[in-house]
Amino acid sequence: xxxxxxxxxxxxxxxxxxxxxxxxxxxxxxxxxxxxxxxxxxxxxxxxxxxxxxxxxxxxxxxxxxxxxxxxxxxxxxxxxxxxxxxxxxxxxxx
Numbered sequence: 001x002x003x004x005x006x007x008x009x010x011x012x013x014x015x016x017x018x019x020x021x022x023x024x025x026x027x028x029x030x031x032x033x034x035x036x037x038x039x040x041x042x043x044x045x046x047x048x049x050x051x052x053x054x055x056x057x058x059x060x061x062x063x064x065x066x067x068x069x070x071x072x073x074x075x076x077x078x079x080x081x082x083x084x085x086x087x088x089x090x091x092x093x094x095x
Contacts, residue, residue: 019073021076025080026062028083031082033055035084035085
């Protein structure tokens, strides 16, 4: 019986880790898209701005639902947001 409990605990930890990684990644992508949305909107590029807006809603919904359900997801969300915006702005500086 204890082996089954150990396997269940391992599964729970793995699921939590996977969810953290997904929230981190989706938030990083969403904030990259947010930065590009601002850049494209400033350039008056309607098509690219519209695509970025749709992507923002999709990714934002997943992330919001994740941290509403489990407040611990705010940590990977914040880290992903910082990294996504930072990397996007650095990439745009190099152009």
